[in-house]
Amino acid sequence: MSEKKYKVWLNGKVVRPEEASVSVFTQTAMRGANVYEGIRCYWDADARQLNVWKLDQHIDRLFQSMKIMRMETQFTKDSLKQGALDWARANEFREDVHFRLVVYLGDGGSGGVRAFKADEIDFGAVIFGGPRRHQHALDHGLHVAVSSWRRISDDVMPARVKAGANYQNNRLAAMEARTNGYDDALILNRDGSLAEATGAAVMMVREGQLITPPVTAGILESITRKFVIGLYEKYHNMRVEQRNVDRTELYIADEIFCCGTAEEVTPIVSVDRIAVGSGKPGPITRRLQELLEAAARGKDPAYRKELTPVY
């Protein structure tokens, strides 16, 4: 990702990337004390418009993360939405982009991890990003391994909170997978059921039925997951089964894919070197890829309301 080339929105101002710095004395720098969203904008070449995909849902989830983390900040939903639009406009993007909107804990003096009230610690927000392409993965799929690391659980580090610090768990799994020659990892929860990939929800197809772990399986409540469930139920006229998924089901599934804002719908073509189905992306995966793409590009009238124009 080439995000360092682009302007950054920092606490209400658009600044050059070299000016976008945060103090070493902040809790975000030292302890990863922040919550954030990863959001995509899609370029509509016909309308010559850049649209933010599902901005409201991302801002709502950000505020849920802040609520759990007791972050009573000065930021309102509207101020952060406006920030995202101002950031995209300032960069004059005319292509698809992906950005992070981070709300962080600043300098809390000697309060350490105890400081959280507005008179004890300050809060900041930053928006940065740029083009993020992954066409090869979309076309050919990923080879993944089941990680030996377990997913963080709700009573330890809630995966439902999109907190920067949570991603140390994903990092361990991703590094292990890469070291062993895989593209990514699938992570099981404490109970040994499937949780998610390192940055995406996971779904599988067995005998024509789409199945995905429930939101209580130690996963981020993915916005794309929810959207894909809706797409499948609408266009295939079948319910998605939300239930625990065993590791060995992954070995005999007909199709598997991961989905998320960054990953969109990305096929998974092998798990632990066992081919998924024919070893090629399957038809349900392909169809969901197309449906998501059409919706995000404003080609499906049913979902135009999910797009916020930048210009």
Ligand SMILES: Cc1ncc(COP(=O)(O)O)c(C=O)c1O
């Ligand atoms: C761990 C994890 N799970 C799932 C997702 C997918 O969530 P969403 O569809 O809201 O981007 C992401 C990406 O944000 C993620 O980091």
